[in-house]
Amino acid sequence: xxxxxxxxxxxxxxxxxxxxxxxxxxxxxxxxxxxxxxxxxxxxxxxxxxxxxxxxxxxxxxxxxxxxxxxxxxxxxxxxxxxxxxxxxxxxxxxxxxxxxxxxxxxxxxxxxxxxxxxxxxxxxxxxxxxxxxxxxxxxxxxxxxxxxxxxxxxxxxxxxxxxxxxxxxxxxxxxxxxxxxxxxxxxxxxxxxxxxxxxxxxxxxxxxxxxxxxxxxxxxxxxxxxxxxxxxxxxxxxxxxxxxxxxxxxxxxxxxxxxxxxxxxxxxxxxxxxxxxxxxxxxxxxxxxxxxxxxxxxxxxxxxxxxxxxxxxxxxxxxxxxxxxxxxxxxxxxxxxxxxxxxxxxxxxxxxxxxxxxxxxxxxxxxxxxxxxxxxxxxxxxxxxxx
Amino acid sequence: xxxxxxxxxxxxxxxxxxxxxxxxxxxxxxxxxxxxxxxxxxxxxxxxxxxxxxxxxxxxxxxxxxxxxxxxxxxxxxxxxxxxxxxxxxxxxxxxxxxxxxxxxxxxxxxxxxxxxxxxxxxxxxxxxxxxxxxxxxxxxxxxxxxxxxxxxxxxxxxxxxxxxxxxxxxxxxxxxxxxxxxxxxxxxxxxxxxxxxxxxxxxxxxxxxxxxxxxxxxxxxxxxxxxxxxxxxxxxxxxxxxxxxxxxxxxxxxxxxxxxxxxxxxxxxxxxxxxxxxxxxxxxxxxxxxxxxxxxxxxxxxxxxxxxxxxxxxxxxxxxxxxxxxxxxxxxxxxxxxxxxxxxxxxxxxxxxxxxxx
Numbered sequence: 001x002x003x004x005x006x007x008x009x010x011x012x013x014x015x016x017x018x019x020x021x022x023x024x025x026x027x028x029x030x031x032x033x034x035x036x037x038x039x040x041x042x043x044x045x046x047x048x049x050x051x052x053x054x055x056x057x058x059x060x061x062x063x064x065x066x067x068x069x070x071x072x073x074x075x076x077x078x079x080x081x082x083x084x085x086x087x088x089x090x091x092x093x094x095x096x097x098x099x100x101x102x103x104x105x106x107x108x109x110x111x112x113x114x115x116x117x118x119x120x121x122x123x124x125x126x127x128x129x130x131x132x133x134x135x136x137x138x139x140x141x142x143x144x145x146x147x148x149x150x151x152x153x154x155x156x157x158x159x160x161x162x163x164x165x166x167x168x169x170x171x172x173x174x175x176x177x178x179x180x181x182x183x184x185x186x187x188x189x190x191x192x193x194x195x196x197x198x199x200x201x202x203x204x205x206x207x208x209x210x211x212x213x214x215x216x217x218x219x220x221x222x223x224x225x226x227x228x229x230x231x232x233x234x235x236x237x238x239x240x241x242x243x244x245x246x247x248x249x250x251x252x253x254x255x256x257x258x259x260x261x262x263x264x265x266x267x268x269x270x271x272x273x274x275x276x277x278x279x280x281x282x283x284x285x286x287x288x289x290x291x292x293x294x295x296x297x298x299x300x301x302x303x304x305x306x307x308x309x310x311x312x313x314x315x316x317x318x319x320x321x322x323x324x325x326x327x328x329x330x331x332x333x334x335x336x337x338x339x340x341x342x343x344x345x346x347x348x349x350x351x352x353x354x355x356x357x358x359x360x361x362x363x364x365x366x367x368x369x370x371x372x373x374x375x376x377x378x379x380x381x382x383x384x385x386x387x388x
Numbered sequence: 389x390x391x392x393x394x395x396x397x398x399x400x401x402x403x404x405x406x407x408x409x410x411x412x413x414x415x416x417x418x419x420x421x422x423x424x425x426x427x428x429x430x431x432x433x434x435x436x437x438x439x440x441x442x443x444x445x446x447x448x449x450x451x452x453x454x455x456x457x458x459x460x461x462x463x464x465x466x467x468x469x470x471x472x473x474x475x476x477x478x479x480x481x482x483x484x485x486x487x488x489x490x491x492x493x494x495x496x497x498x499x500x501x502x503x504x505x506x507x508x509x510x511x512x513x514x515x516x517x518x519x520x521x522x523x524x525x526x527x528x529x530x531x532x533x534x535x536x537x538x539x540x541x542x543x544x545x546x547x548x549x550x551x552x553x554x555x556x557x558x559x560x561x562x563x564x565x566x567x568x569x570x571x572x573x574x575x576x577x578x579x580x581x582x583x584x585x586x587x588x589x590x591x592x593x594x595x596x597x598x599x600x601x602x603x604x605x606x607x608x609x610x611x612x613x614x615x616x617x618x619x620x621x622x623x624x625x626x627x628x629x630x631x632x633x634x635x636x637x638x639x640x641x642x643x644x645x646x647x648x649x650x651x652x653x654x655x656x657x658x659x660x661x662x663x664x665x666x667x668x669x670x671x672x673x674x675x676x677x678x679x680x681x682x683x684x685x686x687x688x689x690x691x692x693x694x695x696x697x698x699x700x701x702x703x704x705x706x707x708x709x710x711x712x713x714x715x716x717x718x719x720x721x722x723x724x725x726x727x728x729x730x731x732x733x734x735x736x737x738x739x740x741x742x743x744x745x746x747x
Contacts, residue, residue, distance in 0.1 A: 034718055045465030056413060063401075100702035106467040108729055109409070112702050116404035132695035132703050216403045224400045277698065314700050 013265070013338050014282060021335060025285075026278025032327050033313055036320050045105050047319045051092055051299075052110070059085035063225060069235035079239040083246035084300075089118045090251055091302025096318045098127050103315075120183040122213045125206060129186040135314050139259060139266045139287035146259065147266065149174070149185050153358045154259075155266045160361040167359045171352075178248035178255075183210050250300070253348050254291070258307040260351035261289045263340040284311040285332065290325070290341035297344070298322060308339065416509060419446040423512045425459075428483065430506060433580065437489040437535070438501045439475060444484050444512060451515030453477040453546035454539045454624075456649075457486065460511030463499045467511065469728055470496040473539035473626075473649070474515060477546025487580070489535040519624065519649040521547075525563025526622060529615050531635060533571040533606075533627030539649050540568065540626060541580045548592040550583065555590035566593045567615050571627070574601045608634040619644050626650075658712045658721045658740035665744045666690050667709070680716065681734040681743075690747070692734060699736035708732045711743025 017025075062081030069075040094117030096102070102110045116123050129145070137143035141157050148154040152171060153164045174181040184190075187210055192203045221240035229236040265286040272283070291297070291305035298305045298321075306321035309328055316324070332339040342350070398407040408421060416424050425448075429441040442459075451457070451474050460469045472486035479485070490501040519539050521528065530540045547561040568584060575581070581597065588595035596614050598606050608631070612618055619642060625635050626649040639646040660677030666685060675684040682704055685692050695703030699717060708730050712723045716738050724730045 030717075037718070037720070041464040041466075042462075043465075045462065053413060056410060060410065100705070103702065103705070103731065105462070105465050106728065106730055107462075111731075113705065113731060118404055127701075127703065128695075131701040135700055136696040136698070213404075216400070219400055220403050224397060228397075228401075280698070315702065 013286065013336075017282075017335060022278050022282055025331060025335060026276075026281050028331055029281050029312055029328075032324060033316065036313070036316050036324060040104065040317060040320075044317045044319060045102075048093075048097075048102050048105075048110060048317070051088065055085055055088040055093060058088070066225070066232070066236045066239050067229045068232055069229060069239050070232040074232075075235055075239055079242050079246075082239065082243040083250075086118055086243055086247040087250055087300055090247060091254070091304065092299055092318060093117075093302075094119065094123075095302050095304070098123055099131060100315050101317050118217070120179040120210065120214050120217060121186045122183075122209050125186040125210070126182065129188075131314070135311065137272070138284055138311060139264070140269055140272055140283075141266050142269050143272070145185070145188075149181065150188075150190050152355060154354060156358070156362050157266065157268075158358075160358075164359050168352075168356050171355050175249050175252035176245060178252040179244070180214070183214065186210075253344070254301045254304050256351040257291050257344065257347040258288060258304060260354055261340060261342070261347045262350050262354060263338060264289050281312060284308070285328075285337060287311065288340070289347060290339070291347055292341055292343050295322075308341075417443065417445040421445055421447070423447055423514065425484070425510050425512045427504060427506055427508045427510060430504060432501075433487060434489075436501060437487060439485050439487045440500060440504070441483050441485045442510065442512075443482075448484070448512070449514050450478055451484070452520045453543040454520040454649075455515040455517040455542075456519075456539065457484065457515050458513040459486065461496055461499060461504075461508075463495060467729070468496050469511075469725075473517075473519075473542055475538050475542045475545070477542060487535070487538050487541065491535075517649065519626065519647060521564070521624075523560075525561075525565075527565040527617075527620060528567070529618055529621045529623045530566065530568045531571070531611075531623060531625040531627070531631075532568065533631050534573075536625070536627035536631075536649070537570060537580050537584075538626075540624070541583060544568075544587060544593065545583075548587055548590070550586060555587055555592050557590075557592065561592075565621075567596065567621070568593050569596045569598065569606075569611070569614060571598045571606050571631075572600070574599050606631075608638050611638065618642075622647065624649075658714060658723065660740065662711070662739040662741045662743060664711075664739050664742070666747050667744055668747050675739050677714065677738050677740060678716070679738060681713065681732075681737055681739060681745075684739075685734065692747075694735065697735045699733055702733065704734045705731040706734055707746040709744045709746050711739070712741035713737040713743060714740040 058081055062078045062085055065074050065081065066078035069078055094115065097110055097115045098112050098117070100112040103112050105111075108114055112127070117126075119126070134144055134146040139147060141147060141155055148158060151174070152167045153160060187203070187206055191197060192200065192207075197203060221244065222237055225240060226233040226237040265283075267283055267287070272280075275283070285308060288307040288311045290308050291301060293301075293305055303318035303321045304310055306318075306325050309321040309324045310318070312328065313321075313324065329339055331337075341347075395407070401407075402410060411418060412421060415421070417426060423445050425442040425444040427440055428443050431439045431441070433439055453474070453476075456471045456473045458469050458471045460467050462468075472488060474484055475487040476485045488497050488500045490498045517539070521543055530543075532540050544566070547558070547564055547566075549556045549558070570581070570584060572581075575597075584593070584595050584597070587593045598614075600606075615621070622645045623635070623639060624647045625632055629650060632648045632650055635646060636648065661675050661679075663672060663674055664681065664684065665672045669690045671685070671688055671690050673684055673688045675681070682692050682694060682697070686694075693704050693706070695701040697704075708722070708724045710724055710726055712721060713732050714721055715733075715736055717736055721740060722730065722732055722737070724732075
């Protein structure tokens with residue numbers, strides 16, 4: 001994608017919107033938000049408590065089965081169960097609780113301030129990189145580090161260098177060890193390992209925090225749990241490694257589908273100067289992509305299959321995104337905006353295709369031109385000039 | 389030693405959670421758990437008041453009659469805390485009980501009286517309060533209004549247990565000379581009145597019941613006519629703030645000792661702006677109702693956590709100990725009383741009354 005301001009008028013999906021339209025879209029989105037806030041209550045609380053309860057029992061059960069992982073059926077069942085439990089814990093529970101989606105319950109045990117997740121990155125650092133930076137500056141080239149995580153080129157407007165030739169490989173390695181990738185990313189390791197930043201005490205403290213967390217996580221999965229399995233120790237170790245790998249591959253795939261598939265818009269830094277809340281909403285609408293699927297699929301993605309809705313309302317309970325999406329989709333249709341969505345295989349392919357394509361310079365041998373696609377926000381000032 | 393080792397292993401296995409998170413799923417009332425209780429029985433006392441019998445968790449440290457317990461109930465998914473007087477002295481069956489009167493617009497009281505079922509898990513704090521009698525006895529006047537009767541009932545039931553055979557007179561209670569002045573709008577609304585009457589008939593206490601519709605509104609300054617030897621007694625009063633204030637000034641002038649039990653107001657009428665205190669920073673500022681708490685605090689030099697500044701990232705949430713704030717996006721009011729454990733987003737909320745932050 002090219003940043004939306006650079007695109008020809010005819011390709012720009014918001015060129016037809018008047019400032020009044022943008023305002024009306026903003027008001028409608030606020031109305032939907034209020035509707036959910038007004039009806040948020042007991043059944044939502046029961047939902048998250050149920051998910052947490054099921055996840056914990058699934059994890060306990062799976063780990064118990066893995067105590068006998070020497071027997072292949074036990075290894076298989078235990079690994080499958082633990083993989084599911086880890087995915088649920090990271091996606092539907094951890095990610096969403098840390099967003100503050102459940103803070104309204106005033107339950108100190110299910111609160112963004114107190115939650116810690118089964119992942120290498122400490123929640124505090126993840127919340128800064130994710131909630132604060134990514135969700136505020138979504139898809140703004142040069143501001144949102146989630147665009148390629150600093151190791152990949154996922155937009156035509158990110159400058160090419162030979163380093164990116166290997167990005168399909170980086171991406172695969174990153175997918176396998178995604179939790180460590182996230183931890184390194186939240187630490188801004190690339191920048192902070194440079195000589196001038198390396199001795200920064202703040203960075204050192206945060207790095208220590210990450211290492212401690214990784215230590216505890218590794219001790220659990222690769223030392224204590226295997227030791228408890230006695231003769232099954234090595235099998236339990238391999239089961240836990242596999243469960244972490246499955247979780248990493250899954251979460252990486254889901255996350256890639258959120259912003260990388262073709263059709264998703266990116267934005268220039270200067271486009272968000274003086275951005276109104278309504279314009280911020282439009283940016284979230286165009287900067288995210290959904291995944292179609294069943295209820296189970298939505299649960300396993302932590303409802304990030306409703307990435308568009310999640311970016312519009314990162315603090316609303318995830319179990320409500322499905323019903324919100326009906327109204328949001330209608331709004332897209334009403335204003336003729338591209339609601340980017342597709343099946344998981346289609347979106348994963350699309351994201352990977354882009355990563356391979358952009359590993360090469362723009363217009364490389366005439367092969368790497370993207371299909372024409374979206375987008376320049378009709379700025380208030382432009383309209384004022386037009387009117388004048 | 390073995391126990392310690394097992395704990396360490398359990399902790400290492402449970403990380404990033406703690407073992408308690410798993411134990412809680414199976415036994416939330418066990419020793420070592422956060423203090424909780426399970427509601428076992430609900431008895432209606434009058435049309436709008438009920439006594440709720442709770443099996444408290446294993447770590448319940450007991451109470452002295454007259455003390456209260458703070459109870460946290462999930463209502464519409466939101467944990468809400470209220471203090472209630474413990475209405476029985478320590479019971480033989482180890483359970484605790486509170487009597488709740490459903491007041492108009494009372495969120496928690498209506499929920500407990502009308503919508504709660506036995507089996508519900510509630511959150512508890514240890515008993516607290518110094519509205520208790522000295523064990524050696526003495527002469528006392530209790531003045532109670534409305535549901536202010538509840539701590540007094542707790543004290544009286546402990547001193548004079550009522551059984552099927554009537555009121556028990558225990559040796560330890562011989563040294564207590566008690567007059568109860570109970571005030572209520574009208575007779576049928578008065579909870580525990582039968583209990584008080586039977587104690588009066590048995591000669592355990594002297595009851596002076598005052599109903600607004602029969603006797604008119606109680607004139608505090610005429611208390612001496614109702615209780616001639618008031619000055620030789622110690623007064624214990626529990627009721628609405630207005631009555632307690634009047635009693636305080638009356639007792640001050642008469643130099644009669646007074647012990648009051650005041651339940652904090654649970655709802656503060658929201659206004660525009662207010663005095664905001666950042667307790668740890670030691671800063672107090674007056675802010676208007678249109679400025680966000682974050683802007684106002686930063687202006688005053690308080691170091692505030694901040695992130696997106698538009699209400700989405702939850703980096704800026706701070707614990708509001710007490711006060712009322714208004715969400716500037718939709719006007720939503722958050723009203724907080726002590727230990728509600730509420731954190732509010734400072735970047736989109738403005739003061740709607742006096743606020744104290746733990747920051």
